[in-house]
Amino acid sequence: xxxxxxxxxxxxxxxxMQPITFIGLSLQNAGVDISxxxxxxxxxxxxxxxxxxxxxxxxxxxxxxxxxxxMLLGNFDQEDLLRNLNESYTSRFEQEAKEIMEYVxxxxxxxxxxxxxxxxxxxxxxx
Numbered sequence: 001x002x003x004x005x006x007x008x009x010x011x012x013x014x015x016x017m018q019p020i021t022f023i024g025l026s027l028q029n030a031g032v033d034i035s036x037x038x039x040x041x042x043x044x045x046x047x048x049x050x051x052x053x054x055x056x057x058x059x060x061x062x063x064x065x066x067x068x069x070x071m072l073l074g075n076f077d078q079e080d081l082l083r084n085l086n087e088s089y090t091s092r093f094e095q096e097a098k099e100i101m102e103y104v105x106x107x108x109x110x111x112x113x114x115x116x117x118x119x120x121x122x123x124x125x126x127x
Contacts, residue, residue: 007107009037009100011057016113017042021049023111028052037103055103057096 006027010020017038024034028051036046040056047054104110 003033004108005033005035005106006109006111007035007037007104008111009104010113011039011096012113014042014045017045020111020113021046021051024051025049035103035107037100057099059092059096 008020008024010016020036020038024036024046027034034051035053035055036051037055038046038057040058040060041062043054043056
């Protein structure tokens with residue numbers, strides 16, 4: 001169909017990954033060279049549907065939930081909790097922005113889940 005490379009990006013649970021996977025599968029079946037970028041939890045899900053190129057981010061949803069649970073159950077006051085969340089998510093954000101930019105550098109078009117707009121904007125500005 002086209003010689004363009006399209007990257008589909010999402011970040012989140014399986015409910016975020018399912019629509020991107022099926023868009024990607026439709027494009028792939030139409031002959032488009034696609035890659036899907038998403039959390040590392042979803043490798044098996046995406047590959048089971050026949051997606052040839054899944055590029056996993058280091059972060060896994062399971063790790064995010066466990067980290068948040070540990071923080072919420074910890075003995076933190078509100079200020080400490082917010083500081084810990086900020087530190088954790090800032091470093092994760094920076095790592096993921098770098099990974100995304102590396103994965104999409106050869107793509108002609110990116111289609112992003114709306115929650116990733118800030119990642120893509122920041123990554124394109126600073127990396």
